[in-house]
Each structure stands twice: as C-alpha cells, then as structure tokens.
Amino acid sequence: MALSVDDVQRAAHLARIEITAAEADDVRNKLEGVFRMIERMRAVDTTGIVPMSHAQDVSLPLREDRVTEGDQRALYQQNAPAVENGLYLVPKVIE
Amino acid sequence: MITASVAELSRALLARRLSSVELAKALLDRIDAANPMLNAFLTVDRDGALAQAKAADTRIAAGNASPLTGVPLAHKDVIMTAGLRTTCGSRMLENFVAPYNAFVADRLADAGMVLLGKTNMDEFAMGSSNENSYFGPVKNPWDQTCVAGGSSGGSAAAVAARLVPAATGTDTGGSIRQPAALSGVCGLKPTYGICSRYGLVAFASSLDTPGAFGQTVEDCALLLNAMAGHDARDSTSVDRPAEDYMRLLAADAGAKPLAGLRIGLPREYYGSGVEPDIANAIGAAIDALKLLGATTVDVSLPNVEYSLPVYYVISPAEASSNLARFDGVRYGHRAAKYDDLMDMYKKTRAEGFGAEVKRRILVGTYVLSHGYYDAYYLKAQQVRRLIADDFTRAYQSCDVIVGPTSPTTAFCMGDNTDDPVKMYLNDIFTIASNLTGTPAISIPCGFDGKGLPIGLQIQGAAFAEAQILNVAHRYQQATDWHRRVPPDFSP
Numbered sequence: 001m002a003l004s005v006d007d008v009q010r011a012a013h014l015a016r017i018e019i020t021a022a023e024a025d026d027v028r029n030k031l032e033g034v035f036r037m038i039e040r041m042r043a044v045d046t047t048g049i050v051p052m053s054h055a056q057d058v059s060l061p062l063r064e065d066r067v068t069e070g071d072q073r074a075l076y077q078q079n080a081p082a083v084e085n086g087l088y089l090v091p092k093v094i095e
Numbered sequence: 096m097i098t099a100s101v102a103e104l105s106r107a108l109l110a111r112r113l114s115s116v117e118l119a120k121a122l123l124d125r126i127d128a129a130n131p132m133l134n135a136f137l138t139v140d141r142d143g144a145l146a147q148a149k150a151a152d153t154r155i156a157a158g159n160a161s162p163l164t165g166v167p168l169a170h171k172d173v174i175m176t177a178g179l180r181t182t183c184g185s186r187m188l189e190n191f192v193a194p195y196n197a198f199v200a201d202r203l204a205d206a207g208m209v210l211l212g213k214t215n216m217d218e219f220a221m222g223s224s225n226e227n228s229y230f231g232p233v234k235n236p237w238d239q240t241c242v243a244g245g246s247s248g249g250s251a252a253a254v255a256a257r258l259v260p261a262a263t264g265t266d267t268g269g270s271i272r273q274p275a276a277l278s279g280v281c282g283l284k285p286t287y288g289i290c291s292r293y294g295l296v297a298f299a300s301s302l303d304t305p306g307a308f309g310q311t312v313e314d315c316a317l318l319l320n321a322m323a324g325h326d327a328r329d330s331t332s333v334d335r336p337a338e339d340y341m342r343l344l345a346a347d348a349g350a351k352p353l354a355g356l357r358i359g360l361p362r363e364y365y366g367s368g369v370e371p372d373i374a375n376a377i378g379a380a381i382d383a384l385k386l387l388g389a390t391t392v393d394v395s396l397p398n399v400e401y402s403l404p405v406y407y408v409i410s411p412a413e414a415s416s417n418l419a420r421f422d423g424v425r426y427g428h429r430a431a432k433y434d435d436l437m438d439m440y441k442k443t444r445a446e447g448f449g450a451e452v453k454r455r456i457l458v459g460t461y462v463l464s465h466g467y468y469d470a471y472y473l474k475a476q477q478v479r480r481l482i483a484d485d486f487t488r489a490y491q492s493c494d495v496i497v498g499p500t501s502p503t504t505a506f507c508m509g510d511n512t513d514d515p516v517k518m519y520l521n522d523i524f525t526i527a528s529n530l531t532g533t534p535a536i537s538i539p540c541g542f543d544g545k546g547l548p549i550g551l552q553i554q555g556a557a558f559a560e561a562q563i564l565n566v567a568h569r570y571q572q573a574t575d576w577h578r579r580v581p582p583d584f585s586p
Contacts (some may be wrong), residue, residue, distance in 0.1 A: 008457065015415060015460040016422070017453055018441035027454070030515055034407060034458055037516045038471070041404035044478050051476035052483060054301050055287040055532020056557070060330050075194045081429035088424050091436045 097586040101314035108165040115148040115165030135253040139212040147209040164207030169262040172213040175294040184216040184228040187427045187447035197294025206321040214249030220298045223521035227451045236581035241505035244274030251278035254308045256584040262308045269525025271306045272537035276500035276550020283315040287532035288333035291326030299413035302529040312567040316340040343565035351388030352569045359394040359493030376541035376549040394489040398481040402526040408475035415459025483531045490556045500537040500550035539576040
C-alpha cells in the first residue's frame with residue numbers, strides 16, 4: 001500500500017505528534033514497510049469469524065457504587081509540569 | 096552466594112547461614128562495578144534496599160518469613176514503584192515518581208523481597224533489542240557488542256550477569272522470553288489475567304502480561320506463586336482459586352518424569368528462517384525431553400504465520416490509545432517552547448517519545464482512523480481468533496508445544512535498527528502466546544558457534560503454568576545450560 005506524506009501528517013495530527021518536513025520522508029518510508037508486512041494478513045478469509053478482542057472471555061465485573069479512594073490530588077500533582085492552586089496549568093485556550 | 100539461585104538463597108537465609116543485608120550489600124557492590132559495562136539498571140536504590148534487607152532479617156529471625164523473604168529483586172522500569180522513579184525507558188517519564196505500587200510490586204514486597212533497583216528497557220516496552228531505550232541500550236553479558244534482547248533487556252542481562260537472582264518483566268509480544276533467550280536465562284510469561292496489570296504503565300492492554308526472570312525454572316515458579324492472584328483493580332484479572340506453581344516440581348518422578356507427556360512440534364516453527372545452530376540445539380533438547388519419557392507429535396498451526404501482522408495492528412492500536420495520556424499536562428515531559436495548547440501537545444509528544452514509539456502510535460492511529468477500522472483492526476481481531484483456534488486444535492493432540500524462542504541468537508548493536516520489520520521478526524515465535532493469552536517459558540538450551548545462548552520455548556494451554564514449569568524443570572534437572580555464567584561476570 002502506498003502512503004503519502006499527507007497521509008502520515010494526517011495521522012500525526014490525530015496523534016498530536018509533530019513531524020517536521022525534514023523527518024517526514026523517513027517516517028513515511030518506514031511506515032510503508034510496516035504496512036507492507038501488515039497487508040499479508042488481508043489475504044486470510046475471515047468470513048463469519050467472530051472478532052477476538054480479548055485473550056480470555058472476560059465479562060466486565062461490576063462493583064458496588066461507593067467511594068474507594070481518598071483525595072490524593074497533592075500527591076498526584078507532584079508529577080505535573082505546571083500546577084497552581086491545585087489546578088493543572090495549560091496554555092491559554094480562551095481569549 | 097553470587098551465583099546462587101533464589102531457592103538456594105532462600106534456604107541459606109532461612110537457615111541463618113546468610114543475612115539479607117550481607118547479600119544485598121554484595122550485590123549492590125556488584126551492580127556498581129558491572130552496570131557501567133551493561134547499562135542494565137536505570138535506578139539503584141541502595142538505601143531502600145538495605146532498609147528492606149534489614150527488615151527481612153528481622154522477619155526471618157521472628158520466624159514468619161516466606162520463601163522469598165530477604166531475596167534480592169529488580170523490577171523492569173515499566174512497573175510502578177511508589178517513591179522510586181519509573182521511567183519506562185522514556186524521556187517522557189525521565190523524572191516520573193510513581194505515586195503507588197503496581198500489584199506485582201506490592202505482592203513481591205509483601206513476600207519480603209528486597210528491591211535493589213529498576214531495570215532498563217525498550218521505551219514503553221516497544222522493541223526487541225533494548226536499543227529503543229532513551230537511556231541507551233543494554234549490553235549482552237555474553238558479548239557486549241551484542242544486544243540483550245528486549246523489551247525487558249535490563250532484567251534479562253541483570254539476572255544473566257548475576258547482578259540479581261531474579262527480576263520482573265512484562266511480555267506483550269515476547270518481551271520476557273526473547274531477552275531471556277538472547278541473554279541465557281529463564282523467562283516466564285504467564286497466562287493473561289493471572290497477574291494483575293494494575294500499576295504497569297500500559298502498552299497494549301489486551302496483551303500486556305507481567306512475568307518473571309530467574310536462573311532456574313524453580314525460581315520462576317517461586318516468583319509466580321507470589322505474583323499471581325486476583326485483583327479487583329484490574330478488570331481483566333482472573334478470579335480463580337490460588338494454585339501452588341511449585342507443586343509438580345518437588346515430586347521425585349523417577350527416571351522418566353515426563354512419561355505420558357505429548358510434545359507438539361508445529362511444522363511452522365521448524366522452517367528455513369531459524370539459524371542452523373538453533374535448530375540443532377532445539378533438536379537436542381527435544382531428544383533430552385524424550386529421554387525423560389516424553390513423546391512427540393507433529394501439529395500444525397496454519398494461521399500462526401499471520402501472528403506478526405495481526406500483532407502489528409492490534410498492539411499499536413491499543414498503544415495509540417494508551418499513550419494518549421502523555422500530553423505534558425498531568426505528568427511527564429513538557430516541551431519548553433510552544434505557541435498554543437495544540438502546539439504544546441505536538442511538541443511535547445514529538446520530544447518525549449522516541450522514533451519507534453512514535454511509529455507505533457502512528458500505525459495505531461492510522462488503523463483506527465475513519466475508513467480503515469474494518470480493514471485493519473477488525474480484520475486483525477478475526478485472524479487473532481483463527482490463530483487461537485489453531486492452538487486449541489493443536490492442544491487436542493499434545494500437552495505442550497516446543498520450539499525455538501527466537502529465530503536468531505543475540506545480534507550486534509545497530510544491525511536491525513534501520514529496518515523496523517526486520518527487528519519485528521525477532522518475535523515471530525513468541526507473539527502467538529500473547530495473542531492467545533496462553534503461558535510460555537523460555538529456558539537456556541545451548542550456545543551457538545559464537546558462544547551466544549540459545550532459548551527453548553515451551554508453550555502451554557491457558558492456565559497450564561504448572562505443567563510447562565514441570566517440563567522445563569525436568570529438562571533443567573537433566574542439563575546444566577542454565578548454570579553457565581557469562582565469563583566476564585563470573586565471580
């Protein structure tokens with residue numbers, strides 16, 4: 001399958017990863033190699049085969065609706081790049 | 096003491112012939128001396144380890160020790176450890192200090208194991224050579240110009256070089272078994288769901304499996320006994336009665352301990368892609384298993400050849416979703432310069448992730464994007480079912496499946512880095528166990544002409560850990576490959 005630099009940049013935008021013009025060709029070439037390998041799978045006849053989304057036939061368990069964790073905001077925010085008054089700081093999004 | 100197994104150390108500790116503090120100090124010194132050569136450890140916690148060792152000695156003296164109390168351990172750096180850096184081998188998490196312990200970290204700490212440090216790995220567990228670590232590759236203790244395998248390369252190399260008797264790893268497509276094979280140690284990937292994924296930094300949630308490295312199969316079983324268990328915090332954790340994974344190992348089963356065992360030999364594992372030295376070693380290992388009473392039967396796994404493409408759709412798809420959390424807001428790296436919020440996300444992720452991680456996120460994003468979902472993701476899930484059906488069918492005529500863990504022994508640094516697909520082929524024999532969620536172990540079974548270790552893979556049906564451990568253990572009772580120490584690290 002042929003991938004264009006535009007295809008790569010579209011996926012990169014969706015994935016929120018910047019790819020510079022200088023990198024784009026190399027990224028495209030290597031992705032094309034990966035997709036060439038993946039394409040082999042498409043020859044398999046899967047008519048009527050139920051997709052397998054999980055190794056075990058798991059049914060998601062339910063639990064009682066009650067509080068299980070206390071407030072750990074201060075602990076968790078120790079890893080944040082920028083916080084103020086218990087809030088995560090991001091660049092301004094509303095003028 | 097340095098080359099002793101977990102089981103041997105445990106006996107010495109419980110008999111008070113050795114103190115945990117003494118043992119921890121000796122290994123910490125050994126790590127200080129060897130790590131500049133191997134790069135196996137990313138974090139060494141001397142103070143924490145000595146405090147845990149002291150507590151272990153007290154517990155042993157008080158008479159309430161477990162078989163693992165006082166025995167040193169290392170965790171792969173994808174396993175969260177409260178108060179200790181957990182980097183995932185990534186610039187993104189270079190300074191991340193986990194706020195809580197992973198389930199398996201808690202379990203092994205509760206058993207009294209002494210955590211010496213965290214081991215190097217391919218970034219976010221994506222890789223087969225450890226060359227994708229932001230902190231540099233792990234060197235193979237048998238030949239430092241070669242890779243240790245990946246992604247759990249640091250754990251494998253640390254156990255191989257006798258820097259630590261046991262270590263944890265995670266296996267999403269072979270990340271325990273392949274480095275175990277390339278570094279000459281035992282690596283166990285349990286059934287999916289037996290060990291909780293709580294507190295692992297997620298890569299591909301339907302495939303990620305925590306497991307163990309040791310010098311011996313017995314050590315892997317000892318660790319699994321502590322690591323396994325139901326955990327409500329992982330919705331895929333299996334709720335079933337606890338098992339003693341050591342139960343078959345201790346029995347004296349006479350000269351033919353494997354009498355009645357049917358070993359399946361899939362014709363697909365014995366093709367032209369395997370190095371001749373490996374094919375010979377596997378042949379010799381099968382002969383050794385037959386001498387122990389096993390018989391062989393030919394089986395066929397016609398769809399297993401599609402494991403690689405299926406895996407490289409499903410795992411990137413899950414990874415692209417799991418790794419969306421790294422946005423430079425709540426934790427991890429944030430770019431220094433950016434224009435607006437979107438630009439901050441994009442630059443943060445461009446800087447924080449390495450090339451392979453970005454590649455897999457892009458593949459995953461693409462296959463999940465509008466118009467491609469059915470052709471790739473749904474198709475891969477259907478073929479995944481066909482592969483699982485192949486194994487179910489095979490296990491009607493055999494008890495375990497045996498073959499090579501990896502088509503090659505350790506390769507030179509840089510040999511496969513320019514061609515992602517060539518690198519992916521390393522996991523051709525290991526991926527199916529992840530897709531099917533079944534257990535498998537890699538154990539040493541010889542060396543190639545260059546003196547590099549060869550791994551034998553033993554696969555079993557879901558929840559057949561005790562059986563594959565028994566087969567592997569009986570092989571180790573009859574052979575001594577697992578006792579070989581890399582010459583440069585012989586104490």
